Amino acid sequence: MSESLTMAKALNRGLRRALQADPKVLLAGEDIGKLGGVFRITEGLQAEFGENRVIDSPLAESGIIGTAVGLCMRGYRPVLEIQFDGFVFPGFAQIVTQVAKMNMRTGGQTPMPMVIRIPFGGGIGAVEHHSESPEAYFAHTPGLKVVSCSNPNDAYWMIQQAIQSDDPVVFLEPKRRYHVKDAVNFSAKPAPMHQAAITRYGTDATLICYGPMVKSCMDAAAVAADEGTSLEVVDLRTISPVDWVTVISSVRRTKRAIVVHEAPLTLGLGAELAAKLNEELFYVMESPVLRVAGYDMPYPPARVEGEYLPSVDRILDAVDRSLAY
């Protein structure tokens, strides 16, 4: 059974199904009840499941995350909405000092089955603090899992998988893709959450990406194909842990890799991917791993974000440089 949905609607359906499936699942966050969230991802859910299952929270991110720690200890599975990426930082301390460490601190006695949903990334013309890509902070924190969906089908299934996981999951939703429509298959068994997907097969180079950049890379691959270059696109889906088997086997075949992400270049996920591929495939690769990323500056004012964000042209420039070795 399949239906064409936007990513926003797919997330809503996934959350509804999770609430139906397990009475211990709770949603909490600012404006998620009556309003349905600023992006309407939780629209209608409070009306359906009540104020005790879909909880409007005071405006305090640390409070939302810290109280969820206690709810996890009581046996609940809280799913939290952070309104925008740049607002997660007031709750950052709870995430990295408590949520991430509780299971190990207590010798495995206190798992944190919590999902922290964050609409992330730029490209929607927003004001400051509304367009950031904080994934590396979380991916650098052992104990957390960090995932990002790039299409409606993954959005529907991955949110449910994240909720079922006994580990805390930072769930990054590419907000500029919320309204992209695609088929959601409600019956086919989904891939494991931590498995990367090859979304386009190719032979000349691999584009490695996740979240909002998957569409950009697919667009770049289509343009390259017209020019006679065959690009493979790997959607990581999970940022931590990375599915190294899929990534390494792809680059082993294509012998070239370009990592694409919106987050600033230095010490971003591209650095880790480049280092690992260097360790594993030093004698195989025909060129160094290249990176197309945001620049090392705070996210710029919206009128110039088009210059900052990796574009199809910047991706293709990197492909040319890679092929020129």
Next chain:
Amino acid sequence: MRGQSHDMVQLLTPEGELVSHDEFEFTGSTGDLVGYLRDMILARRFDAEATALQRHGELGLWTPLLGQEAAQVGSGHALRTQDVVFPSYREHAVAMVLGVPVTNLLALFRGSTGGDWERLETFKNYQIVIGCQALHATGYAMGIQLDGAVGNPDDDENAAVIVYHGDGAASQGDVNEAYVFAASYNAPVVFFCQNNQWAISEPIALQSRIPLFERASGFGFPGIQVDGNDVLAVKAVTDWALDRARRGEGPAFIEAFTYRMGAHTTSDDPTKYRASDDEEEWRGRDPILRLTRYLERIGAIDDAWLASVEDDAKEFGSQVRAVIPELQDITMDRLFETVYAEPTVALEAQRREYATYAAGEEA
């Protein structure tokens, strides 16, 4: 004394005289008080032994509770089996009252484990980051309420949470957010603030211009100041706060007005930041001394009883020392295993790499 309110609840004076209070009374028996005195003496002994163990290099750090025995023993005895405690890092006497093995506490401060102790379901592990646990406690209390475990006619079906924090923590955002959430959701949580006057070297004057208990009304729930060195008053006030939480009447704030007689931890030196006459004054308010005076005067204890408790304390002290060589350090394997509830391929690879390296070192 700065910050001490004329409304402070006291039932036993420093001289060991009972005083009455319009709203609170100690409802336990003399036998209970004898037990509390014994608990306080043993807690003080444990604290002294642990401090000595740190000085001998057996513990990496220790957080002394000296002076705060009544606040902890009194509040600990107000708890029932279904209640849950969220401590900070100094609640050794509460742990002892609830039967948490002291080996668990020693192992944490020795660095043998990260805090995976027994009875974790009712006494959560120590929290090092100031005030984080106030939110955890509030969330847990919200869960209790969602479970319908407050306000039931059968009191055995009701539960509440008590969270301990200090005067310094009252400045933290998380603690203030916890007050907001607790009030918003009417959570069955009791904030038990041990105002021991010092946040390491920073005095209470730096934390608050008003007595801390007065802040509670600004958040919309009752706050009360109690003589934290008076175990009778602490027990009475904590009973009241926990009872109303269990009945579904929401949060309350208790400021236990006390004093940290020693250092914040074994790493600091109070002589650098506070006057010795302050300590002298507080020595006169000693929680153990005042209860001893009272119980002696009414004939509930005598020199023989005190001597026998002293013997017990000595024996307990030697048991504490004997624990150290028995403590097992957690293994790297176990750490790898518990980073995640569901293992990851990437971390498993690191575990194998470590195992290979460790095997090579052994060979």
